[in-house]
Every structure is written in structure tokens, then in C-alpha cells.
Amino acid sequence: MQAIKNIIGGYVKVKIVSNCPERFINLCAKQDIEVWDLTRENCDYMCYMTRKGFQSSKQLQEKTNTKMEVLIKAGLPFFLCKYRKRKLFLIGILLCMLMLFGLSQFVWEINVYGNTSYTKEDIIKYIERESIKLGTLKFTVNCAKLEEQLRQKYEEIAWVSCSIEGCRLSVHIKETLDKDTKNTSSVPCDIVALKSGTITSMITQNGTPLCKKGDKVKKGQTLITGNIYIYSDSNEVLETHQIIADGEIWAKTKVDYQCVFNRSYYTKEYQKKKSYTYALICCGNHISLMPKIKQKEGMDQLTEQYPLKLGKTFYLPLCIERTTTRRFSPVRKEYGKREAYEKAEEKIAKEIKKLKKKGIKVLDQKITIKVTDSQCRAEGYLILEEPIGKIRAIRPLTKKQEEKIKPTEAVLW
Amino acid sequence: MLLLSGDILYGDVLIRSVGNHELFVENFRGIINYENTKLVLQGKCQIVIITGECLTILSYVEHMIRLKGIIHVIEFRS
Numbered sequence: 180m181q182a183i184k185n186i187i188g189g190y191v192k193v194k195i196v197s198n199c200p201e202r203f204i205n206l207c208a209k210q211d212i213e214v215w216d217l218t219r220e221n222c223d224y225m226c227y228m229t230r231k232g233f234q235s236s237k238q239l240q241e242k243t244n245t246k247m248e249v250l251i252k253a254g255l256p257f258f259l260c261k262y263r264k265r266k267l268f269l270i271g272i273l274l275c276m277l278m279l280f281g282l283s284q285f286v287w288e289i290n291v292y293g294n295t296s297y298t299k300e301d302i303i304k305y306i307e308r309e310s311i312k313l314g315t316l317k318f319t320v321n322c323a324k325l326e327e328q329l330r331q332k333y334e335e336i337a338w339v340s341c342s343i344e345g346c347r348l349s350v351h352i353k354e355t356l357d358k359d360t361k362n363t364s365s366v367p368c369d370i371v372a373l374k375s376g377t378i379t380s381m382i383t384q385n386g387t388p389l390c391k392k393g394d395k396v397k398k399g400q401t402l403i404t405g406n407i408y409i410y411s412d413s414n415e416v417l418e419t420h421q422i423i424a425d426g427e428i429w430a431k432t433k434v435d436y437q438c439v440f441n442r443s444y445y446t447k448e449y450q451k452k453k454s455y456t457y458a459l460i461c462c463g464n465h466i467s468l469m470p471k472i473k474q475k476e477g478m479d480q481l482t483e484q485y486p487l488k489l490g491k492t493f494y495l496p497l498c499i500e501r502t503t504t505r506r507f508s509p510v511r512k513e514y515g516k517r518e519a520y521e522k523a524e525e526k527i528a529k530e531i532k533k534l535k536k537k538g539i540k541v542l543d544q545k546i547t548i549k550v551t552d553s554q555c556r557a558e559g560y561l562i563l564e565e566p567i568g569k570i571r572a573i574r575p576l577t578k579k580q581e582e583k584i585k586p587t588e589a590v591l592w
Numbered sequence: 593m594l595l596l597s598g599d600i601l602y603g604d605v606l607i608r609s610v611g612n613h614e615l616f617v618e619n620f621r622g623i624i625n626y627e628n629t630k631l632v633l634q635g636k637c638q639i640v641i642i643t644g645e646c647l648t649i650l651s652y653v654e655h656m657i658r659l660k661g662i663i664h665v666i667e668f669r670s
Contacts, residue, residue, distance in 0.1 A: 200626075201622070201623045201624060201625060201626060204623060204626075204652065205622035205623055207652075208622070208652050208653055208654050209622075209654055211653070211654065213651070213653065214649075214651070214652045215649075215650060215651045215652070216648065216649070216650060217626070217648065217649035217652060218628070218648050218649075219626060219627055219628050224626070226649075
């Protein structure tokens with residue numbers, strides 16, 4: 180911190196020439212003039228002083244008959260003084276700062292986190308098509324509206340949060356609503372069923388529950404409502420409040436499983452040689468830095484894009500694109516009966532592992548594998564226990580739902 | 593009886609050392625002499641002589657000095 184202060188205020192390295200330099204240094208210390216890195220070379224004292232300290236020590240120099248020779252001048256004031264006549268340089272710096280400030284007011288990068296069933300590219304394409312294109316002004320972005328749009332478009336999304344960090348729009352997604360997911364909806368909302376099933380456990384943290392453990396629910400049915408009704412003694416609604424519904428609902432669901440694949444397949448035998456081409460993407464415009472290789476049959480191309488950024492979050496509208504081209508020759512192969520069976524089993528295990536990774540419990544499975552001369556077919560169903568809560572914009576209750584939450588009349592004995 | 597330390601009661605020099613390569617000296621009046629191998633400080637009632645090699649004063653503010661180098665001897669003289 181002190182070093183930064185010294186750079187901003189400016190400092191000097193001086194040679195003290197005096198009959199009694201100790202006296203001068205003592206007086207400097209008494210008058211709060213900072214002295215550091217004091218060394219003695221031959222008969223001379225060398226030290227560093229702040230620019231202000233050096234200026235205010237002039238009286239002490241006269242008093243102690245000391246002469247000071249400035250060896251090094253460093254810091255911002257000296258730098259500005261040195262380049263004070265270079266107006267274009269100063270204008271350049273100001274323009275650069277202005278450009279940086281101007282560019283930092285736009286969204287240059289969209290990132291999606293937490294997606295498993297939907298691809299990142301698909302979500303980004305939807306965001307760019309529907310509302311926020313790259314280069315949109317940051318203050319025009321309505322994160323709450325975007326969250327609602329995403330929830331409506333992608334049914335599997337249970338929770339979504341959008342935020343702007345620097346020049347990046349971050350979209351965090353959860354495809355199941357669990358206790359670890361924070362309910363960050365800022366407006367009143369309901370919790371609805373993501374899938375049809377039978378409720379196995381239900382914890383309501385906020386709102387009015389509309390169903391209980393053991394109930395069969397359909398996809399889209401309201402499980403916890405954000406509407407709170409306050410009744411009078413005669414069971415008439417006095418007031419209604421709308422809150423952010425929150426809770427954890429687990430249900431037993433049945434998911435069909437089908438996987439069919441041919442026993443004969445092709446694999447790619449790649450050549451060792453790889454060729455690279457580079458291009459620059461500036462505001463969506465493609466500028467080739469090298470002649471592009473046209474994709475033909477028997478050729479794989481992998482394109483990687485590296486966005487240029489300053490620091491962690493300040494993305495520039497520039498991107499370097501690298502295309503790797505590899506040639507291959509297709510080789511026809513065939514799974515043996517046993518091999519095909521094992522492959523199908525492997526695919527089922529992979530699917531179960533994927534579900535478990537998402538925090539879903541697999542209670543039962545009934546899948547039959549049939550291997551014919553040309554195909555291998557795995558069919559059946561999985562019984563799962565999973566969180567089925569999903570946030571949805573609040574909706575008024577139907578009469579049937581109102582009846583459900585209406586308090587029963589007390590019976591006086 | 594109050595158990596106050598010497599630097600408060602008698603104005604003794606306060607010395608704190610980090611190994612033999614760094615030294616903090618407080619509660620002194622000023623520098624009498626400074627060389628690469630020797631630093632003489634004036635305390636309230638005694639003189640402190642620090643001898644060593646490559647002695648550099650890292651910072652010097654009123655009543656506080658930070659010294660760097662290879663310190664051999666710290667000597668007190670009345």
C-alpha cells in the first residue's frame with residue numbers, strides 16, 4: 180500500500196552531502212519526513228524520500244548546511260511532467276480509457292453453467308435469438324425476464340439464475356430443485372411438478388402446500404402455492420398475500436428406457452498428421468489469417484474459439500479461432516452377440532450413473548435386452564425417486580384448490 | 593505497585609530482533625553515527641551501538657528505526 184502511495188505521490192533517490200548528515204536525518208524524522216532505504220557508500224549517504232518530503236526538507240538543508248543531489252526521480256508526477264508536451268500521447272491514453280469504459284458497458288460473453296440435458300450452445304443460441312445478442316448494452320438486460328423466458332422454454336429447468344459479471348452474462352441452471360439450490364426468485368412464485376409421479380416426501384418452507392405425501396401428481400400441477408389466504412372466523416377470505424413459495428418435494432416417477440443400435444458400425448482410423456488454421460473473429464466477422472481447408476469426406480474438423488479478455492471478466496469483442504483438421508479412413512466392424520449385450524448393459528449403467536450424479540435415486544429397473552442378427556434392442560422402464568419441484572410465475576388458485584386449503588369449521592362440544 | 597515496563601518508566605530503548613538479519617529499535621532520541629558496519633543510537637540514558645555487516649536503514653520515523661543487515665553485536669554504553 181505504501182509503495183502504491185509513493186508511486187502516486189512520486190519519490191526521489193538522493194545523495195546527502197553534509198558535514199553532519201546524521202543531524203539532517205534526525206531532523207527529517209522529527210518533522211515526519213519519511214526516509215527509507217538509507218545506505219552509506221564511501222562518505223555519502225543515499226536514501227529515498229517522498230517528493231513532498233524532499234520539498235519540505237529544503238529549510239532543513241539550509242539549517243544544517245546540507246546539499247542534496249537528486250539521483251533518481253520516479254512516480255506519477257515526474258512521469259506526467261516528463262511527457263507533458265506529448266499531447267497526442269495523453270489524448271491516446273484518454274481515448275484508450277474512454278474506449279475501455281465504453282466497451283465495458285456491453286455484454287460480450289454468455290456462459291451457461293449447470294446444464295446436463297440441454298447443451299450450452301442451444302441455450303446460448305436461444306438467448307441470443309430471443310433477447311440478448313452479443314454487444315447488447317448491459318443496462319438494457321432484464322435478468323428477471325430472461326429467467327422467466329428460460330423457465331418457460333426449457334421445461335426440464337427447475338431453477339435458473341442470470342447475472343452480469345463484468346462483460347459476461349452468466350446463466351446458472353439446475354435441472355432439479357433440491358435443498359442445496361437457493362431460491363433466488365425475486366418475485367412471488369409457485370412450485371409446480373416437473374414430472375408426473377407419486378409424492379414420497381414433501382417439506383414446505385414457504386407457501387401453502389396443495390398436496391401431501393402419497394398423492395399422485397401430474398406434470399405442471401401446482402404443489403406449493405405462493406398465495407397465502409387469511410380467513411375470518413366465518414371462513415371468508417379477509418386478505419390475500421403473495422410470497423415466494425419454497426420447499427423440497429420428492430416423488431416416485433416412472434421413466435421409459437429404450438436404446439437401439441446396429442451391430443455393425445464404423446470407426447475412424449485417424450492419420451497421425453494434424454493441420455491447423457487460425458482465424459480472427461471481430462464483432463461476428465470472420466477474418467481468416469491462413470487459407471482455410473475445405474471439409475471433405477474422410478476429414479474431421481474441430482473448431483475451438485478462444486475469446487480475448489482483460490483480467491477475468493472483461494471480455495473484448497475479439498476471438499481467436501483454431502481449426503484442427505484430421506484425415507481418417509472408415510473401418511467397418513461388427514459387435515459379436517456377447518459384445519452387443521455387454522454394450523447395451525454398459526449403456527444402461529451409464530444412464531443410471533448419469534441419473535445418480537444428478538442426485539436421483541434409482542429404486543427399480545426392468546429392462547430387457549434382445550440381440551438380433553442386425554440390431555441390439557434394450558427396452559423397459561426405470562423407477563426413480565427424484566426432486567420434482569420447479570419454480571413458475573404465480574397463478575391464481577382454482578376453486579378446487581381453494582377448497583383444499585380452506586379451513587374446516589371447528590366443532591364446539 | 594504497578595508493574596510497568598522499563599521503556600515507560602525510565603524511557604529505556606526497546607529492541608526487537610528478527611533472527612540476526614532485522615532489527616526494530618524504538619524509544620530513542622536520534623542517530624549519532626551511521627556506517628555500513630555500525631549504527632550508534634542515542635537513548636534517553638544510554639547509547640546503543642549496533643555492529644554488523646551491510647547495515648541498511650529500511651525506514652526511519654520519529655522514535656522508530658528498522659534496520660536490515662547481518663547483526664553481530666548490540667552494545668549498551670552509559
